[in-house]
Amino acid sequence: xxxxxxxxxxxxxxxxxxxxxxxxxxxxxxxxxxxxxxxxxxxxxxxxxxxxxxxxxxxxxxxxxxxxxxxxxxxxxxxx
Numbered sequence: 001x002x003x004x005x006x007x008x009x010x011x012x013x014x015x016x017x018x019x020x021x022x023x024x025x026x027x028x029x030x031x032x033x034x035x036x037x038x039x040x041x042x043x044x045x046x047x048x049x050x051x052x053x054x055x056x057x058x059x060x061x062x063x064x065x066x067x068x069x070x071x072x073x074x075x076x077x078x079x080x
Contacts, residue, residue, distance in 0.1 A: 006035045016044040020052050027076050038072040
């Protein structure tokens with residue numbers, strides 16, 4: 001099994017649509033199978049990030065929250 005590096009997008013302090021736009025831009029510039037950890041503090045991302053993942057066909061692997069910071073684990077995967 002090959003270890004895939006994780007790209008971290010620190011989007012703390014930005015409000016939607018910036019976290020969604022920056023995530024989409026990074027994913028679209030990446031190769032299939034790329035992993036991302038997106039860190040945000042805008043509560044709107046709890047709704048908008050899953051919607052983005054569904055809309056562009058990428059996998060939302062996990063969502064966690066700690067002290068008002070939300071971390072989204074995302075994999076760039078081809079829609080079948």
